[in-house]
Amino acid sequence: MNVTQTLDTKGLSCPMPIVKTKKAMDTLASGDILEVLATDKGAVNDLSAWSKSSGHELLEHKEEDGVFKFYIQKG
């Protein structure tokens, strides 16, 4: 996957992972892929729901050693 930018929100709790994701996404172009790293469990449901409601596509998400990784393509 061609990741355009990586955003590290590890250690941050709700709402910061999504606030930062949204800000980062605003600087990208349509089709770009943002990788988001997070440790907040709530981010899993919220990032999926946010991607849907804001027209982006959550391509993949996985958990590695307690870190959640999200790949979101800008719509």
Place this chain on the structure above:
Amino acid sequence: MIKALSAKEVAKRVVEGSMFILDVRNEGDYKDWRIEGKGIKSINRPYFDLIDGVEDVLEHLPKEEVLVVCAKEGSSVMVAEMLDEAGIKDVYYLEGGMKSWSEYLMPVKLGDLKDGGSIYQFNRIGKGCLSYLVESNGEATIIDSARTIEAYEDFAKENNLEIKHMIDTHLHADHISGGRKLAEKTGATYWLPPKDAEEVTFSFSALEEGNDITIGNTKIEIQPLYTPGHTIGSTSMIVDGQFLLSGDILFVDSIGRPDLAGKAEDWVSDLRDSLYNKYNNLSKELVVLPAHFGKISELDEKGAVSAPLGELFEKNDGLKIKNENEFRRAVTENLPPQPNAYQEIRQTNMGKIDPTNDEQREMEIGPNRCAITE
């Protein structure tokens, strides 16, 4: 300036007041489980749709007194500040979020016992779990304790009570029992129905018919009555000849589901026998005190949940199914979803796994879902 509102204060509004709630969790979480009550109005707008501004939601909110609610607190503070800046008067956020709401226990006195002493219901209003404290002459027994044992410890301290017995009516699947922990801490005896405890990794006293438990000098009697069906060990208790603690067998508005230990078909006839024969043979004047409520409308004006057994035989649909096959269908088909993490919760209550505090809290999120209807 925004203000924090504690779960305790919100519980007061749920029981006897009013409040407008803006719930900023995601749609799925809101649909699944939220704060409800007679005087409570709520709307859902996820916080991530409000990051750029709250203008779109303002027209749906009152001009003053709005409580913003989220899962843990962070997002509700952010949105509450935005509403405050937008000119709404008296904006509150729920302190500790839905996690705190899920854990708050509200003690309500139910009545006095014949020879002194009294009985209290501890209503875990956010999750629909009910536990009980019976006290007499400085001694206390707690039945179906919640995981958050501090509420009982504080109550015992304030009222100079020594906790002598911790009893679970069955192996719970919707919440982690505080029974063992508080027993270890206070030296109290921990009672469990042996048939539910075949796989537990700790020692306990057998809660069985014939093993009456007495507390205080006045000998308040707690008589176990074997009533399987929700689990194979489910045991009801008659307290002081007045109260029937029905565990997860009989609720005010519904009856217990037999499927949470994976054996619905096997336990249907047990459940029917417990409800339609054993309970039916008891005095109809007994006051039923269940381990759960399903709807907030079951709370009376004090916030307590109870009903005379005779009334339930007239009004509770689960006690009025004449045909056995129809009963089987009612308790095994079209059941609500299971409680969150119910298998892990059962394992924890058996002592087989030992999750951290945070994990335990996470496992218990959501409604109890121990009845056949929602």
